Amino acid sequence: MGYLLYSHDGSGGFIAEAALVKSGADFEIAIVDTEKDEHMRPDFVALNPLHQVPALVLPSGEVMTESAAITIYLASIFPSRGLSPEVGSPGHAAFLRWMVFMSVNLYEACLRSFYPQRYTSDPECAPAVQAAGESHVRRSLAVMEDALGEEKFITGADMSMADVYLAMLMAWAEEKTRFPKLNTIVDAVAADEVFGPLWRRHGF
Numbered sequence: 475m476g477y478l479l480y481s482h483d484g485s486g487g488f489i490a491e492a493a494l495v496k497s498g499a500d501f502e503i504a505i506v507d508t509e510k511d512e513h514m515r516p517d518f519v520a521l522n523p524l525h526q527v528p529a530l531v532l533p534s535g536e537v538m539t540e541s542a543a544i545t546i547y548l549a550s551i552f553p554s555r556g557l558s559p560e561v562g563s564p565g566h567a568a569f570l571r572w573m574v575f576m577s578v579n580l581y582e583a584c585l586r587s588f589y590p591q592r593y594t595s596d597p598e599c600a601p602a603v604q605a606a607g608e609s610h611v612r613r614s615l616a617v618m619e620d621a622l623g624e625e626k627f628i629t630g631a632d633m634s635m636a637d638v639y640l641a642m643l644m645a646w647a648e649e650k651t652r653f654p655k656l657n658t659i660v661d662a663v664a665a666d667e668v669f670g671p672l673w674r675r676h677g678f
Contacts, residue, residue: 476500478531480521482507483676486541486581487528489639492672493545496635497552542577545635546570557635565629572618572628572636580643583610587647611647619653627659638663645678 477494481487482505494501506512506527513525521529522539530538538544549557549569559565586593586607590600618640622628628636641663644656664673 475533476502477533478502478504480504480506480518480529480531481527484678485527486642488642488672488676488678489541489635490528490530490544490548492638492669493548493557493635495672496557496668497548497555499548499552540577542573542581542639545639546573549635556632559629559632559634565634568629569634569636573639575614575618576636576639576643579614580611580640580647583607583614584643584646587611608647611649612652615644615647615649615653615656619655622655627662633659633662633666638669641673642678 477499479487479490479494479501481491481503485508487503491503506518508527512518513527518529519525521531521537524539526539528539528541528544530544532538538547545557550561553561558569584607587604588607590603590607591597593603594600618628625631627633628640637659640656641660644653644660663669664678666673
């Protein structure tokens, strides 16, 4: 049995699918149409009580959620496929740092921007929550732009899944033009022979 990814195009499932493709793993995709409230089905809620994609069923039958965790896990399972720098290297330390940074800051701030009503019990506060989310996205991207220095990619000379994760989040945030060095990474991901077809299919 291979992997089973619950996802839909344009969602955080993009990074999990990209990692699976890069790894060469045997996998299938089960589409969860959120517009039809399929994420509320009891069978899916049993996989992820937060009703969110992606959810990844491992060959063992165990379930993983959280796109960053899935990506880091697959990088560790397929070390020869170039999803991340070699474990123990400075590049791998950077990979872990920025994957967690993006998950905690960018991903979460994007959700505040898109769904501010989820983050307040007062509907009148929703615009302020949204504005704070958008501001935090820009502040977090500025940190990454400064940290990149002269490096071509987040972890050094070679593209890793951290760059693909960044590209997805920047596409969501529609902040590409403000950060030229990060924008170069987005363009590289979109043009990559492995990730480019997925990028276009997901509508980025």
